[in-house]
Amino acid sequence: MTLTEQLDKLLMKVEKPARYIGGELHSVNKDLNNVKTRFGFAFPDTYEIGMSYLGLQIIYHILNNTDSVFCERIFAPGIDMEGLMREENLPLFTLETKTPAKEMDILGFTLQYELSFTNIINMLDLAGIPFKSKDRSESDPIIAAGGPCAFNPEPLADIVDFFMLGDGEEVLKKVCEIHQSWKARNGNKREFLEEVCQLKGIYVPAFYEPIYNENGVLQAIEKKYEKAPDKIEKNIIEDLDTVDFPNSNVVPLIEVVHDRAVVEIFRGCTRGCRFCQAGMIYRPVRERSQDRIIDIAKNQIASTGYEEMSILSLSTSDYSKIEPLVTDLMGMCKQNNVSLSLPSLRLDSFSFNVLEQIQGYKKTGLTFAPEAGTQRLRDVINKCITDKDIYSGMEQAISLGWTSVKLYFMVGLPTETYEDLDGIAEIAKNIMDIAYRMNGNKRGRFNVTVSVSNFVPKAHTPFQWCAQDTMESFEEKHRYLREKLRKIKGVNFNYHGTETSHMEAVFARGDRHVCETLIKAWSLGCKFDGWREHFKYDKWLQAFKETGIDDNSYAFKAGNPEDILPWDHIDCGVSKEFLISEWNKANHCEQTQDCRRGCVGCGINTHTECKQEGTL
Amino acid sequence: MSRYVLQFYKQGYMKYISHLDLLRLFKRSFKRMEIKLQHSQGFNPHPKMSFVQPLSLGYTSVSEYLEFETNEYEEPNHIIQKLNEAMPDGIGIAACRAIPPSKKTLAAMVEYASYELKFKTNHICDWNEKLEEFLQQDKIIILKKQKKSKNLVEQDIKPMIRDIILKDSIVDNNIITLTTTISAGSNFNLNPENLMKSFCTFLDIPFEKEAISIERKELYCSTSEGNGLVPILKIEFKN
Structure with missing residues (x-):
């Protein structure tokens, strides 16, 4: 029986079989005779999540625009499908040609969140590929990985052959070129890795070895291959207008999480929130030009038939010409009967004006992220918004007829006290008071949802030296807030599970030792850890115990800026000196300005030009 | 306003997409091909387009029907040609016929x-x-x-x-x-x-x-x- 016949049998029995069929509008098929590099883009979660990720569309588009490269998609099968695949010995396959993943030349995983790591192991297992680089043969695919979690690649260092740091658009093409000449001369894998590690942004973990002293303290990161770079600098696309962007996205046949046309308007963020890894690793801000954005948006709408479009960035309102851009987009969308969605808007009068126009009577909920309950703590984390910003935004929202708002906060931030938690309750109460004042006794059915997540210290941020709260402390804080907020009518409260936040912290700052735990946890049945219904904390604890790893020593580690960190050889462009100075300023409740008001000296401008510096 | 009935097939892997998926696929295909569908009135207008009889997930078909209304008359042959350009492998339009407007839907006539x-x-x-x-x-x-x-x-x-x-x-x-x-x-x-x-x-x-x-x-x-x-x-x- 061929793989496709086998597959047909299974698909009759599974939930959402169309996750596995491919064949969508704008998906690509190529004559394999003309293809020299077969690249499997592997997303370690289900189809519906992976297909909502813009990075997949970009890479798929860029690679398939190269004649000699064929990029196919591979997703983690659902639990039901996986069970049947194992029963029937059906290997993990690509959607485009139903080829076993094992037959790809390069298998590239995207690392979007730490809790997807067990899915990588599971997918390798389903593909019949040994987990560790050292156990794989010359005929196995080369395993690559990229994405934000590649900035601390160490937990996966034994698994991945090479990591790609930073923007992938250009370096991926170069990697494929090297692959083709290497394949033509029948080289071995070592030779391939020696060659790609010369490219900017490529990290081959086997060429480095962390050295620990007898107390388990990291002493040095030693190079094992002389020509490998001392520090691996991330790739930066200087001008987004020069790189290709999908004009015709793959349009899923089934409903996915974000099922819409999407244009990235800029990369990076100038605000410098100290907890935010994205704000550090995607520097500097690079804007796509308005003409180009409108052009892409038009093309996408025409080629996909989508009824919704969205723009993407870390902070929409910070686009330098946001008003003309949004006005243009609104006009274009209206003309094409497409609804426009604008995420992460700052709540200023322009935004409200726009939201009023695009949403009219069909108002969706507003979301707003003060992150911390007091000005003091907001200064610590460098989230530069004031109480006044919050309340004047709410007044406008209520007067325009919004009936619900969702507020995002974090608990467990460095220097946090219970006064800061009181501040969260106070903000919620003050907003309800505004609603009563403006709408009268019935507060216009207005309600506030307070959503709390647990702070996770991340690599390459000023808080990388900060200990995470203990789980007991998180739970105590949740209880405290729940009690406080329960008393305020019209306020709902929800919070993230502490166990997953703890796991996230272990891997966000993990070193090579935690890889064993990862494999052990997988063997005990852990996968889809980011899904509440699949997360198995007891199995994780067992895995830590059996591999002799103390999870707490990772999560609760309060580092010293002099320490050598497991990711010190990875250069995200922001200097360690800057991170240290930010960490010190945080401890003194000092703000750092938005770098559009003037350079703050993060160091990225020694790598590239900062076009937004001092523009405000 | 013009009313049409469209005959199409659903084969191969496309048997795994549901009724609602297919509805969305047609909606987007009409939009892409700039065939302007008539919309219902009211607060939540939706295009006037419906399948004559839903097909269960997992069944193939050589003869499915879609009924729809457009703002302006368009040659049925053009509609076939345009939609076939937009359809994924496994779905194809076999015929399109302009039919007189009626309050009774085709779905109500199937026996x-x-x-x-x-x-x-x-x-x-x-x-x-x-x-x-x-x-x-x-x-x-x-x-x-x-x-x-x-x-x-x-x-x-x-x-x-x-x-x-x-x-x-x-x-x-x-x-x-x-x-x-x-x-x-x-x-x-x-x-x-x-x-x-x-x-x-x-x-x-x-x-x-x-x-x-x-x-x-x-x-x-x-x-x-x-x-x-x-x-x-x-x-x-x-x-």
């Missing part, structure tokens, strides 16, 4: 559907004889789950079966191919799986859903006179 059923079995018998015996029963009773109460109730499906025929009477590789015409639509509707289940019970052989592949061949309504059937595409409209 029968024909299917081809292929199933794998090791059972050996004279299939023609068994089919005849099966149909000659006074009643053919199945247990049907009530939609709301979930209670099982008995239902006689005999009046809903127009015919069952062993196709070419060739029994190949243990695969039996039957064709059948049974009630479909809003008044009486028989699920071909239930028919097969009932036939298997009659033969005292196990029924396995995965071992049966089902393809819809045609949807019909009755002719204005007599007992004949006419495919939806060929419906005659009285002026």
Whole structure:
């Protein structure tokens, strides 16, 4: 029986079989005779999540625009499908040609969140590929990985052959070129890795070895291959207008999480929130030009038939010409009967004006992220918004007829006290008071949802030296807030599970030792850890115990800026000196300005030009 | 305003996309091809477009129908050409016909559907004889789950079966191919799986859903006179 016949049998029995069929509008098929590099883009979660990720569309588009490269998609099968695949010995396959993943030349995983790591192991297992680089043969695919979690690649260092740091658009093409000449001369894998590690942004973990002293303290990161770079600098696309962007996205046949046309308007963020890894690793801000954005948006709408479009960035309102851009987009969308969605808007009068126009009577909920309950703590984390910003935004929202708002906060931030938690309750109460004042006794059915997540210290941020709260402390804080907020009518409260936040912290700052735990946890049945219904904390604890790893020593580690960190050889462009100075300023409740008001000296401008510096 | 009926096929992997997925696919395809659909009035306008009879997930079909209305008249041949450009492999437009506007939807006119059923079995018998015996029963009773109460109730499906025929009477590789015409639509509707289940019970052989592949061949309504059937595409409209 061929793989496709086998597959047909299974698909009759599974939930959402169309996750596995491919064949969508704008998906690509190529004559394999003309293809020299077969690249499997592997997303370690289900189809519906992976297909909502813009990075997949970009890479798929860029690679398939190269004649000699064929990029196919591979997703983690659902639990039901996986069970049947194992029963029937059906290997993990690509959607485009139903080829076993094992037959790809390069298998590239995207690392979007730490809790997807067990899915990588599971997918390798389903593909019949040994987990560790050292156990794989010359005929196995080369395993690559990229994405934000590649900035601390160490937990996966034994698994991945090479990591790609930073923007992938250009370096991926170069990697494929090297692959083709290497394949033509029948080289071995070592030779391939020696060659790609010369490219900017490529990290081959086997060429480095962390050295620990007898107390388990990291002493040095030693190079094992002389020509490998001392520090691996991330790739930066200087001008987004020069790189290709999908004009015709793959349009899923089934409903996915974000099922819409999407244009990235800029990369990076100038605000410098100290907890935010994205704000550090995607520097500097690079804007796509308005003409180009409108052009892409038009093309996408025409080629996909989508009824919704969205723009993407870390902070929409910070686009330098946001008003003309949004006005243009609104006009274009209206003309094409497409609804426009604008995420992460700052709540200023322009935004409200726009939201009023695009949403009219069909108002969706507003979301707003003060992150911390007091000005003091907001200064610590460098989230530069004031109480006044919050309340004047709410007044406008209520007067325009919004009936619900969702507020995002974090608990467990460095220097946090219970006064800061009181501040969260106070903000919620003050907003309800505004609603009563403006709408009268019935507060216009207005309600506030307070959503709390647990702070996770991340690599390459000023808080990388900060200990995470203990789980007991998180739970105590949740209880405290729940009690406080329960008393305020019209306020709902929800919070993230502490166990997953703890796991996230272990891997966000993990070193090579935690890889064993990862494999052990997988063997005990852990996968889809980011899904509440699949997360198995007891199995994780067992895995830590059996591999002799103390999870707490990772999560609760309060580092010293002099320490050598497991990711010190990875250069995200922001200097360690800057991170240290930010960490010190945080401890003194000092703000750092938005770098559009003037350079703050993060160091990225020694790598590239900062076009937004001092523009405000 | 113009009204049309479209005949299309759904083959291969496309059998795994659901009714709602297909609706979204057509909606986007019309939009891409700039065929402007008429929209309903009200707070939440939606395009006037509906399938004549939903097809279960997992069935292929050579003759499905979509009814829709456009703002302006467009040559049916252009519509076929444009939509075929937009469709993924496995879905194709076979015919398009402009029909007179009416308050009665085509969905309300459907009375029968024909299917081809292929199933794998090791059972050996004279299939023609068994089919005849099966149909000659006074009643053919199945247990049907009530939609709301979930209670099982008995239902006689005999009046809903127009015919069952062993196709070419060739029994190949243990695969039996039957064709059948049974009630479909809003008044009486028989699920071909239930028919097969009932036939298997009659033969005292196990029924396995995965071992049966089902393809819809045609949807019909009755002719204005007599007992004949006419495919939806060929419906005659009285002026």
